[in-house]
Amino acid sequence: MSTVGNPANIFWHENPVRKADREKLLNQQGCVVWITGLSGSGKSTLACSLGRELQSRGKLSYVLDGDNLRHGLNKNLGFSPESRTENIRRTGEVANLFADAGLICIASLISPYRKDRDACRTLLPDKKFIEVFMNMPLQLCEDRDPKGLYKLAREGKIKGFTGIDDPYEPPLNCEIELQLKDGVVPTPHEMAGQVVSYMENEGFLEA
Ligand SMILES: Nc1ncnc2c1ncn2[C@@H]1O[C@H](COP(=O)(O)OS(=O)(=O)O)[C@@H](OP(=O)(O)O)[C@H]1O
Numbered sequence: 001m002s003t004v005g006n007p008a009n010i011f012w013h014e015n016p017v018r019k020a021d022r023e024k025l026l027n028q029q030g031c032v033v034w035i036t037g038l039s040g041s042g043k044s045t046l047a048c049s050l051g052r053e054l055q056s057r058g059k060l061s062y063v064l065d066g067d068n069l070r071h072g073l074n075k076n077l078g079f080s081p082e083s084r085t086e087n088i089r090r091t092g093e094v095a096n097l098f099a100d101a102g103l104i105c106i107a108s109l110i111s112p113y114r115k116d117r118d119a120c121r122t123l124l125p126d127k128k129f130i131e132v133f134m135n136m137p138l139q140l141c142e143d144r145d146p147k148g149l150y151k152l153a154r155e156g157k158i159k160g161f162t163g164i165d166d167p168y169e170p171p172l173n174c175e176i177e178l179q180l181k182d183g184v185v186p187t188p189h190e191m192a193g194q195v196v197s198y199m200e201n202e203g204f205l206e207a
């Protein structure tokens, strides 16, 4: 039995309420803030801080966190290159739906492959895909090791761990790069502030 429908028999239904109508209601632009970086680089922390900051400004956002999605939508996926690609494809599609709903969707996943992130970007034209690179040194992430996974990876107990024995391809042209300042990690609040400033300047926080 084929599980793929014949595209010739599948039709698109237009909805009379448009994205622009929803954006007007919310007084914001639906978009995706895509946070990429190594495990332990601070993606989830930034996602939470940004979500709080937007909430306090009366802006509606929703966080899609890689770890959390792997408990449900993506629970049948592992960490092979093919699984990671499918993980990012699904998440990109869901993020695109949230953006179409008018929300600021904050996606926080390692998303190690450039081509997978770029594929998500192409779903969202008009600069509605804001790629944020957590450019933190591997040593910092490994020293943090909040879940003990780097230790297990170094001991060979986890195979294919990003940054240890699996690749991470940094963005070439991201909208925002967050890094150490004079060797010091900016606070989550400072990082969220940098993203909010970008969004404000680009007009995302009004309809
Ligand atoms: N092999 C391997 N490599 C990397 N990460 C691993 C691995 N196995 C488990 N984990 C845990 O899974 C979290 C990453 O999930 P993601 O969905 O963001 O990964 S990916 O985008 O598909 O690469 C990641 O969470 P974060 O630390 O929040 O990034 C890890 O806790």
Ligand SMILES: Nc1ncnc2c1ncn2[C@@H]1O[C@H](COP(=O)(O)OP(=O)(O)O)[C@@H](O)[C@H]1O
Pocket (backbone or CB within 6 Å): 037, 038, 039, 040, 041, 042, 043, 044, 045, 046, 144, 146, 185, 186, 187, 188
């Ligand atoms: N800006 C920051 N300053 C200090 N500690 C941070 C910062 N961002 C994250 N951390 C800490 O680093 C660890 C990893 O952060 P987390 O957000 O879970 O990373 P990721 O989601 O990329 O795996 C956590 O213990 C978190 O409290």
